[in-house]
Amino acid sequence: MSKYFDKARKLVGFSMVLALMLPQLGLAETTTDENTSGTKKQISLSNKAITLLEVQKAEKESKRIPMQIRNQAKCILVFPSVVKAGLLIGAGTGQGLASCRNKDTHAWGAPVYVNIEAASVGLSAGISKASIILVLLDDLAVKEFLNPNVKLGAKAEIAAGPVGRVADLSKQPSVVSYVRTKGLFAGLDMEQSAVYVVKESNEEVYGADAKSNTILYTASVPPRFRLFREALSDFAPTPK
Numbered sequence: 001m002s003k004y005f006d007k008a009r010k011l012v013g014f015s016m017v018l019a020l021m022l023p024q025l026g027l028a029e030t031t032t033d034e035n036t037s038g039t040k041k042q043i044s045l046s047n048k049a050i051t052l053l054e055v056q057k058a059e060k061e062s063k064r065i066p067m068q069i070r071n072q073a074k075c076i077l078v079f080p081s082v083v084k085a086g087l088l089i090g091a092g093t094g095q096g097l098a099s100c101r102n103k104d105t106h107a108w109g110a111p112v113y114v115n116i117e118a119a120s121v122g123l124s125a126g127i128s129k130a131s132i133i134l135v136l137l138d139d140l141a142v143k144e145f146l147n148p149n150v151k152l153g154a155k156a157e158i159a160a161g162p163v164g165r166v167a168d169l170s171k172q173p174s175v176v177s178y179v180r181t182k183g184l185f186a187g188l189d190m191e192q193s194a195v196y197v198v199k200e201s202n203e204e205v206y207g208a209d210a211k212s213n214t215i216l217y218t219a220s221v222p223p224r225f226r227l228f229r230e231a232l233s234d235f236a237p238t239p240k
Contacts, residue, residue: 042224045095047227053234057235061164062163065161069162071236074101075101078133096116098111098113098114106238106239108229110206110225111229116195132177134177146197161178202215
C-alpha cells in the first residue's frame, strides 16, 4: 500500500471522527475542506490516480514512461479507471485529474476534474477496464486541451507514447498517450478521443465561477489534492 494512500486514509478517518465530535461541541459539521459533501469520493479518485502514477514509475525501464518525457510535460492527465463504453468496440469513458506546471516555477499546480471519451483504448469482450495517462508536451496541446469544442489530435498531434529511453525529444508529438490493461502499460494511439473539464465537479471545490485555466495556473492546491500533487511531483519532478 502506498505511502500516499496511507496518508489519505488517515485523513478520511480523522475527518469522520471530527464529524462525529462536532455536534457534541456545538460546532457546524462542515467547517473544513475535508468534511464537505462528496469529499470521500474525490479523495478516492485522487488515491487511485496516485496509485496509477506509482505503479507506472515502478515499472521496469523497458515499460516505463521515459524521464525525458515526464520532465518535458506541460500537463499530465491521469484516468485511473476507464470502462467500456456500451457496445462500442474498443471505446471507453472515465473520470480523472489533470494538472499543469506553473509557467514560471514549473511546479505542478492545482488539479481539475476531467472526463475522457476514448475512441479506442483496446477494450474488448475480455477487457472491460483500462487506465490512461496522457502527457501534454507543448503549448498547442495545452490550448487544445482547454478548448471544450476540440478533440485531442484535431491540431496537436497525438500518438502512442514511447517507453524506455528516448534519444530525441524533438521527434515526439504534442501529446503522448499510455494505456494500462491487464496489468501492462503500453503506448496507444488515441487520436480523436475527447477530454472534457468537468465544470460542476470543479465548482464544488474551487467556487461557482472558477475557470479551468485559472485553477490550473493560479489556484491554491486544496488539502484533498495535496497528496496527488506530491505524487505527481515525484513522478515528474520539476526540471532543474
